Amino acid sequence: MLMKLPMKETLLMVALAVTLLLLIQVMGTAYGVRVLVEASCYAIIALGLTIQWGYAGLFNAGIMGFVALGGFSAMLLTFPVNQGFWESDLSGELGMAFMKLLAAVLLVAAVMQLHRISVPRRIRLPIILIVLASVYLWVVNAFAPVSQSIVSEHGFIGGLGLPVWAGWLVGGILAGTLAYFIGHICLGLRSDYLAIATLGVAEIIKAFLKNSDWLTRGTLTVSPLPWPVPGAGDVGFIMGRALYLSVTAVLIAIIFYLLHQAYKGPWGRMMRAIRDNELSSAAMGKNVNQRRLEVFVLGCVLMGIGGAALATFNGIFDPTGYLPLNHTFLIWVMVILGGPGNNMGTIFGAVFVYVIWVMSEPIALFILNGISYLGDMWFAWEAPSDFTSRALQARVFTIGLIITLVLRYAPKGLFPEKIQQHH
Amino acid sequence: MNELVFFVNNVVISGLTIGSIYALGAVGITLIFSILRFAHFAHADLMTLGAFFAFFLTTLFPAAGPAIGLPTAFVMLPFAMALTALSAVYIDKAFYRPLRSHGVKPIVIVMASLGVTLMLQGLIRMFMGTGARNMYIDDRKGIHRIDLPFDLANRPLVLTDPQILLLLFLVVAVIALHLFLTRSRLGKAMRAMSDNPDLARVSGINTDTVVKVTWVIAGCLAAAAGTLLSLDVSLKPDLSFHLLLPIFAAAIVGGVGHPYGALAGGFVIGFAETLSVFNWSVLLRPLRDYLWFDLPANLSFVSSEYKITVPFFILLAILVWRPTGLFKGKVL
């Protein structure tokens, strides 16, 4: 793989290394390692997106949602158990509510099958709608009092106290399951629809996590989340973070290796055939949508794992901390810059973009404070009071500009995927 | 009877208002979908941009409104529409057209529109800050409280000036669009391009002109929707965030490519929202003695924090049940 690095890529790698060293120099090693760890988590997420876009041409605009699900799983599974809750009646009542939910789902599924006993369409549709509406109200009203009481008496239901890797694993599974449902509905249709649907699903996940105080403490946040390695308290900031970095780095290496193997093998060849010429692949009988669904689910699994790793590292689960800008569009820039489908390039893109992003805040403030100062000095211009928050919007603008410029001038990204030449 | 008034205020009037906003946005989306064949994600930000232009002009000429007897922002609306239309045409020329001439897949243009969204959001917030602004500078929002005759109820029906203006605008816009599409040469050329772009070109239709006209129409409608919504509520930079999903859902529900479908879709989504969020126990209160269960204080399908889920689930439902939409649009 790394036989002979061509000129351009080598230069870019060197540029990245220099930037990192600069960062460490200016902000200190502990901070530098922290940035690297976060970048590595983003790299995992970006790998998820790169296979979705690069292998299957899918536009996932709701990355934030899957990342949030990963963080949520990390919190739910690894946070210490809330003994008070489990020992009280409320745990039983919550169980009842879930039972009702299950019953409701089964009832709806049964009603959907009414066409099998030849109930005519005109009656079927109203029945389905009435059942759906009443069952919905029934379940919602079952959960409402329980969740109220949980919040008032115990804060929230707490976690399950399981090991950290379980949280990360479940994060991937949860994200993948949701991806399966969304993908199943949208993948037969145009890719724009998937984009809209994922956009919506991300917002709903965020709204749900933010407002379900009984499950997540909502805006009050949950912390601290346990680490898979000794934390800063035990071995100091640098060591703790470096240990964490080794975990994520190993994870990335494993993922990279698995993806590479898959890519080289028959599955990868089929994916590329579909991507490059969908019509003829479909004509040859390859089930295009099924493959796409597989890639979509796999990509979201990675996003879930990355999101879990990120939340665990930050030690806090805060639903309002998931921003479409950071968690969706930044990842897109990472993938676009690194080259869609190019795993190495994506990892590079992730680290590079994240470092730049982190550095951009102090730099932007510095520049804009300078402008404000000069403006005051030269023109007696008084900056508005929320100048700094406005100024930071320049970053938003810049990201948008980068996306459009890269798309316009280098649609294949900085690391064009090398086309295997057959001689 | 009071309860019925409450219902009319919170469901019917609200539904008409938000439905009109969604309809105006969705028509723009569906036109762009049918002529340019991609989902324009930056559309909600065009609506915010239009509102921003109107706001900016209002601050420059605050006395214009009271002089005529209409809200200033509404007086400035034609100019805001023009500015937004120009911006839309320019954005297409700078960002989307180069990609089209490269023959990229439509999804890449969607990505570019995402980049445009971010740029617009950044720009608007840089100039406006992140807080909410009142669109009324030297005037106030006119609120009409209509009491029901014969003492049928104590509560009045509440209708605001912007709501009336919005409905009037919608009616005028729909008629104008209909006449344009069915009577004018350019309008028919638009329909032709939507049907068969290659043949349109071969027939001698200047596709560049049609594209420009599409952006102008979409931009004008977006500006109107954004401005009138901000007049009724307030101008917030994250307006687009709450509008994007509903207007897309409305366009898809109505059938992509059908302007009348988008219109209908807008009201479907709008009323679905107001109906779901409405506290039905208010209506059932007079009957509470006859019910076999206890009436909870709040019997709404969806609490207001989850309002965004309504357009989303309708969208999913339509994609499962009937992806071509109500009016059988093209699943392009």
Next chain:
Amino acid sequence: MALFEATNVHGGYGGMNILNGVNMTVEADEIGVIVGPNGAGKSTMLKAIFGLLKVSEGCIKLRGEEITNADPVELVKRKMAFVPQEKNIFPSMSVQENLEMGAFSCKDSFAHMLDQVYGFFPPLADKRQQPAGELSGGQRQMVAMGRALMTEPSLILLDEPTAGLSPMYMAEIFERIITINKAGVGILMVEQHAKQALKIAHKGFVLVAGQNRFTDTGENLINDPEVAKAFLGG
């Protein structure tokens, strides 16, 4: 000066050339028919003439003026029209509206041209308001050709006008082509039903592998045994 002249035309899609030096001329009152085996480049030639794909080498002239690689919209203004083989109508628009679209580039009133087209294709007159997509195959073909006639072109390019039509409709379409031609419109058409097409042709061009194989009057080509051989892949 010939109405239409193509000299040594090379062109194709992407990198590959499908046309390798094609020559043809059509006079103002002629029907020219292009025939040949599949893949010979017949439709490609029409598309190359109408600016729908790039001509890499060679020269195309209309009324003596060079039009190689001109934009289709420009060519319509110069009184040339093209009827594609497939997707050649606007299905959701009425017959009348389809015809109106043909006249889009005309600045003046086109009412008289509408009358003329309905004169050429009487069945369409009764179905003015019907969506074109609801018509039968033959009627759709009439709409497609009518649309092309609206600018009063001097030359019409037809790509397999009788493709997929029943023999009855085919004969009718050929009849109408003759009528249109007699009214002063030059025709250059590609046809698979070679024999019937050559019967009405003033000039026939047999293309094989992107080059002219035989060029002669329609009648001579029909009677030529070698031409028959070319269709069997000679």
